[in-house]
Amino acid sequence: MSSRILPIELTALARIVDELDYYQVLGLRPEAEASEIKRAYHDAARSLHPDANRHLKEHHRIDCERIAKRISEAYCVLRNPRQRKAYDVHRVEHGSPRLPLNELRNRVRATQAPTRSGQTQEGRQFWERATDDLSRQDWASAIRNLQTAVTFEPENEVFRVALSRARHALHDEKAPGGQPEADSAPHTS
Amino acid sequence: MKPYAIGIDLGTSNSCVAILQKEKPEVIANRFGERTTASVVAFDENGKIEVGNSARARIVQQPERTVSSSKRLIGRYYFSEEVRKAQTVSSYDIISGPNHSTRIQIGEEIFSLEEISAMVLREMKMIAEEELGDPVQKAVITVPAYFNDNQRQATKDAGRIAGLEVMRILNEPTAAALAYGFGRGLDQRVGVYDLGGGTFDISVLEIGRDVFEVLATSGDTFLGGDDFDDRILDLLAEEFVAEHGINPRNDLRALGKLKRAAEEAKNALSEEEETRIQIPDLLDDPAKGMLSIERTLARSEFDALVADLIQRTFKVCDEALQQAHLTVRDLDGVILVGGPTRLPVIQNAVRSYFQQDPRSDVDPDEVVAVGAAIHAASLLSTAVPESVLLDITPLDLRVGVVGGLTEPIVERSTPVPIEQTRRFTTSSDFQESVIIRVYQGDHREAEENEMLGQFEFSGFPSARRGEVSIDVTFEIDSDGIVQVTAADPATGKAASTTLTLTSGLSGQELEKIMEANRTARVAPGWRPPAAEDEPKNQEAPSPSFSGDETSPAPDNPVESAFDAPLFDEKPIELALPEEEKQEEA
Structure with a gap:
């Protein structure tokens, strides 16, 4: 069974989570294998999912929801190899840690339209x-x-x-x- | 007093209640020893309400006062296809309520679907209380994965009306997987094939010890065991028409008898190769006297009647597997959920599609309630949870833009909780406010989707169209509650709404019903106020409007927005920013 995160760690993480790139959010190296991404997501969920932190005071639970939303976003992007590739380009070229899912998907679609037929x-x-x-x-x-x-x-x-x-x-x-x-x-x- | 938390599978045809005690999940039988209870509510002439199998038996005597399959209607607009479809087959009166909602009329009384479902939920609560000898206040209630937000909210309200604190609305397939994998330390991918009374769902999950991750989910809310019954009913009715020239479906009592016979025949064919259908005195014909039906139905004949329905389920399975980037060979197990999956014709088809035997160690009628009970216990405890559920959104969440179109903000299959923002602009010059309309569904055209709600956002600077930026943010928290915020990125002014119902009960109605429940044991029906003397903002649902302090909130802009007709064309709509429009072209 995983050990619990301390409330003080939650608060600190919530404060910086928007500055972290998706790899950092999941505690991964940018060159991580695809199989590591799922494991990292599950590990993060075990300690940071709001359901796992129901015992905390409300303001800590709010921090927790915030972090959990970023974890979902990071996983949603990195689990798909094409999205991950598009994100890597964005991250390196613009140095920005986040990219709306919708915009990312549009970029991916623009490059892969012909695959249907x-x-x-x-x-x-x-x-x-x-x-x-x-x-x-x-x-x-x-x-x-x-x-x-x-x-x-x-x-x-x-x-x-x-x-x-x-x-x-x-x-x-x-x-x-x-x-x-x-x-x-x-x-x- | 010890706090209890139960799990309730609120089914279209049957419901089931379970509880986790001393680490062991257990289904609680009703006072007749039955482990599932019919989701049927019968109202007798004297105002007495019966729920369960005894109520189901009344369909024949009092078809117009007996409500079954109400789950097909809950959270649905009156004009929806599903309501129209139900009207053609149901023996009770389905009428229109305020804000395009759907209501049931029994004699002089009018009930919301939330109240009908609450009666079933209260029965399940009572079954648990009789067994435990203590009041039960908390519950996890399950819904099909493919339920939209309106249907989920309505189910939650039904729980509140029934006197339950609904800890979580949980997806049925997720509950089933939890019941299957709980405490077993599995490392598997499983498919959950859930054919209920009124809906079909397929979910693909990955179980990694204590983590249950939904990879994909797909469904058909127009397909269920009821449709199988209807095929038999149609066969019997058509043969009757051919023989006697009268349609028995036009007579409510005869329709009730046909329905019952069809359902019994279907159930019998789960065990037998053929079954005898006997309906004595079906219809009294002035010329020919009493007419009856007597016929044998062979399993092979039934199988042919429903073959296309079963094929439809596999189309949905294809979709889900494609979404999950898997093939049937990647699945380590297939779990069957729902009474109809006991039918040999379905088990055979499932075996051939998935190329493996479905799990036989899971009871299709009870597994969902058991999973709900496990999750309820976990949410009740403050200890480190023994399982974590990672679910996804079943449908796109979209926002309405100019031209009757929508743009997705959170697409289907996105893991939750999640928060996403998209930037829009104004669609006309010097527009002072915008209507933010929220839709759920996979279509670009607004009308093809389910509308969840709308609110008005104003207070941004007046400018030419396209010059104002409006950020629309959708947030889905771990309870599945959707919050929508519109903000002006230049000034930081924001308005937001938590989506409650547009089609169901308003906060005030809900309060009224709950107040009535506190004073009377049996809920009296809700009566609509006379249309003329109805104060305007009393009928409007009241989502919490948490406008920013600095934002100049007009008099209840949210409530008045809800009063607007659903699909009316206002010149104050959102538009896509110019650069995005070009990208899309």
Whole structure:
């Protein structure tokens, strides 16, 4: 079981938390591995989550809420590799420790817009074929095309999800009593 | 007196109450020995109120005085799709209340949904008190992860009306995961597939010993076990129409009987390969006399009736897994929650989708209440907590901008607690105030989202449009309470509101009902004041308006803002700053 933070430490931390960058908030080095980020978030939650500090006086609990909000923000940014990259650029270029999530996401979106329909020519080509297959509910062919698309772009989540859905639809079609859906075009939301 | 804190799973069809005592969570059975209690409230002609399975039995005799599935309506505007849908299938009268709220009319009396839910909650509280032999004051109440803020606030108010201090509104899947992983030191990723009476939720959680982190959550508030019943009901009704040329759904008593038969048939098919449906004397036809229904329903026939509903749940699962950046193979366990998940057709489909057997050591009817009880005990204690829950926002929180559009400030899946600020500007020249409208939902168009509330912000310098900066800050604290602040960064002037209901009960109504409860054992219905003599600011909900000392607060700007029609077009809206507009184009 984790040890408790002292109220005086909470107050001190609350005072400087806005000046800390997201790595500092989570007690990480800027070159930390992705796996360390989650662990740091869980560790921070154990000692700094408001639920873990309910025994404190109200003004200390307010400090705690404030810190917890920054911890969530830091984790939200750093857990996503693309957001983390965009944040690193911002942090180094502007020397500013915080960046609104919304602005960060817009920056990330601006750089990754094409991934929905594929980043490689082959990926796009097989994705298009698969989309046709899916609209015709030709699951077997869709699976083949999606598998190929995934080989070219193993990181593409849209492709991976569509593939698992097509497999599922095929399985249901074969299973007695199962009904494939009429509306099975891949959704890209 | 020893303080007790209970966990209540307030379900669409059934509710369950549990408590953690001596480190052991236990479900508390009602006086009939039943571990769940029907979330049904029946009002008899003499003003007597019954709650539970005995109330459910009255659906047949007094369909118009028996309220079931009220969870589908709580915190919903009268004009919402869900209310319209409920009106077509419900046997009781659903009417419109002040501020576009939804009310239930029983005879001459009108009830808010909060009061109906409070009756169920009070019953659960009493079940616990009978068992413990002491009054119970505190509770954690669960809601579907996908409930919006209005629905959460309304549920919280229902708890207050029931005489409970609601320590936390907890998400059902989070509660289920807590019950599953509590004290076991697990290191796992789990999926919680929660098909309740009226809603479907899927959540993906990571359990790291004592930390329960929600990675993703998704849901469909229009899909539940009730829809499965309705499929059987429709089948029976259509066959009846084909045979006799009369629609039994048009007769309230017949509809009640059909509903009951459909539900019983569904439940029977959890155990049996086929079931016999018998509804004697369903309808009295002047020409043909008493007409009945008698038919066998095979499991395979039922499975085909609901196949598309089950498919819809997996679409939602795809979404959640995609959000969590995981595939089904990354999950170490699948927990089933909700009565309908006992159906073999669902268990088979779940097994094939997740490519693993769902956990059999978790009771789908009780696991949520157990998790709520564990969390209640943890919030009651001042000791180092044995578990920490890290939840996320289920839907975008947005602010309305010019043109009937919205801009997100806190997007879905953001860990809470959180605080985020975005800068806006004015949309017309020399505008003196702006209306800050707050929405929840994933759509750019304002009308597609649920409106949570609105307030007016003024006192910034008069200037040409686009020249004034207005910072809008959304804060969600660890209790899930949303606070919205608008500030002028140039002067530091600020106005803020804690979002309470726009669709539910106002603070005054709530006080009135609670006062009535203190004097009478059974709450009398709330009666609407006559529209003409209604003082203007009495009907308005009263969010706490904590305007800055220096800010020139007009006479109750917040309350008057709430009186404004919901979607009216005022020329005093927010706009995006010029540079951002170009970015978006």
